[in-house]
Amino acid sequence: MPGDKIHIFDTTLRDGEQVPGCKLVSSEKIALALKLEELGVDIIEAGFPISSPGDFASVTEISKLITKATVCALSRAVQKDIEAAGEAIKFAKRPRIHTGIGTSDSHIKAKFNATQDEILERAIQAVKWAKKYTDDIEFYAEDAGRTENGYLARVIEAVIKAGATVVNIPDTTGYCLPHQYGEKIAYLINNVPNIDKAIISCHCHNDLGLATANSIAGVIAGARQIECTINGLGERAGNTSLEEVVMVIKQHKELGLHTDINATLLNPMSRLVSDTMRMPVQPNKAIVGSNAFSHSSGIHQDGFLKDTSTYEIIAPEEVGADSSKIVLTARSGRSALAHRFQKLNYQFDRNDIDVLYEHFTQLADSKKEVDDNDLAHMALSHQQKTLATA
Ligand code: KIV
Numbered sequence: 001m002p003g004d005k006i007h008i009f010d011t012t013l014r015d016g017e018q019v020p021g022c023k024l025v026s027s028e029k030i031a032l033a034l035k036l037e038e039l040g041v042d043i044i045e046a047g048f049p050i051s052s053p054g055d056f057a058s059v060t061e062i063s064k065l066i067t068k069a070t071v072c073a074l075s076r077a078v079q080k081d082i083e084a085a086g087e088a089i090k091f092a093k094r095p096r097i098h099t100g101i102g103t104s105d106s107h108i109k110a111k112f113n114a115t116q117d118e119i120l121e122r123a124i125q126a127v128k129w130a131k132k133y134t135d136d137i138e139f140y141a142e143d144a145g146r147t148e149n150g151y152l153a154r155v156i157e158a159v160i161k162a163g164a165t166v167v168n169i170p171d172t173t174g175y176c177l178p179h180q181y182g183e184k185i186a187y188l189i190n191n192v193p194n195i196d197k198a199i200i201s202c203h204c205h206n207d208l209g210l211a212t213a214n215s216i217a218g219v220i221a222g223a224r225q226i227e228c229t230i231n232g233l234g235e236r237a238g239n240t241s242l243e244e245v246v247m248v249i250k251q252h253k254e255l256g257l258h259t260d261i262n263a264t265l266l267n268p269m270s271r272l273v274s275d276t277m278r279m280p281v282q283p284n285k286a287i288v289g290s291n292a293f294s295h296s297s298g299i300h301q302d303g304f305l306k307d308t309s310t311y312e313i314i315a316p317e318e319v320g321a322d323s324s325k326i327v328l329t330a331r332s333g334r335s336a337l338a339h340r341f342q343k344l345n346y347q348f349d350r351n352d353i354d355v356l357y358e359h360f361t362q363l364a365d366s367k368k369e370v371d372d373n374d375l376a377h378m379a380l381s382h383q384q385k386t387l388a389t390a
């Protein structure tokens with residue numbers, strides 16, 4: 001496949017599972033991990049082993065079962081966390097420890113009551129502890145989005161020197177604008193002398209609805225990993241949505257990037273996660289929402305029926321969605337009505353449709369959607385009237 005590969009790091013089972021109400025039992029986590037591997041994700045963040053015995057057990061089991069993807073465990077920059085993470089992933093074919101610490105002034109002062117230099121030392125120490133368990137160490141600079149670039153560059157240089165192979169630049173609070181996040185990644189590429197020894201990762205939250213845009217700005221600037229979740233689940237307003245970034249990269253070939261995700265599994269995966277986590281997907285959600293391939297206004301329906309590409313940039317089958325829907329509402333036009341009658345095997349000419357359309361708009365004004373039953377009644381009464389006047 002041409003172009004640079006973007007590694008897809010899925011954190012549905014860790015950041016996604018932190019959502020209130022989305023807690024999973026071990027068997028559910030294992031089932032989802034196997035499906036994520038089938039989907040083609042490169043890294044599965046399986047959990048936060050120190051957080052509970054149940055999560056430790058889930059990460060251990062996932063490590064045993066996953067054969068292709070890297071299995072990653074989260075830890076703070078704390079020795080006992082790192083030991084638990086190291087233990088939990090010891091059976092993995094490709095084990096990774098994800099460790100890190102807050103680097104913004106707000107985190108350094110309010111959370112740690114420390115200095116920049118002390119945090120730098122703790123970051124280095126964490127990577128060194130983690131290195132005892134695996135070579136694949138990802139370091140996160142929590143709240144990097146609000147961390148001053150000069151200090152962030154110092155931390156990143158030091159952790160790479162200590163052995164980090166992936167450096168995660170989280171916009172933990174979803175604060176950055178896309179150009180700011182992109183510039184932050186570019187700054188690190190231009191100012192960290194050993195940056196070529198690590199992969200830069202984007203981990204963006206969606207507090208301002210910018211997580212996808214920020215992650216894409218990050219990879220345009222040179223990052224090569226995106227951390228994301230199915231359906232964009234995650235703390236507060238969520239994380240970057242996996243299906244969105246994958247399809248942005250697939251649609252925009254001019255970016256010269258690709259992922260190994262099997263896009264036809266995106267909708268089945270979304271439904272599985274939604275059902276398992278008991279978290280409905282908003283209907284207007286890009287790629288996987290129930291309205292993502294529905295057309296309801298007359299102008300759109302007319303164009304779509306002439307050529308689907310007028311109003312659809314992705315074919316539903318490309319992302320495993322049900323076929324596109326023409327929804328009949330008070331905003332629909334004659335061509336959509338005629339199309340639906342045709343699908344229901346009624347043969348009406350233009351004059352019939354003009355008459356039927358009058359009845360249709362009256363009915364449509366009184367309800368949200370006109371369905372096939374309504375149309376059958378309309379057709380019958382129209383046929384009876386036509387016969388009576390013949
Ligand atoms: O949002 C964040 O900063 C995180 C880190 C733990 C990677 O989830």
Ligand code: ZN
Nearest residue numbers: 015170172203
């Ligand atoms: Zn996060």
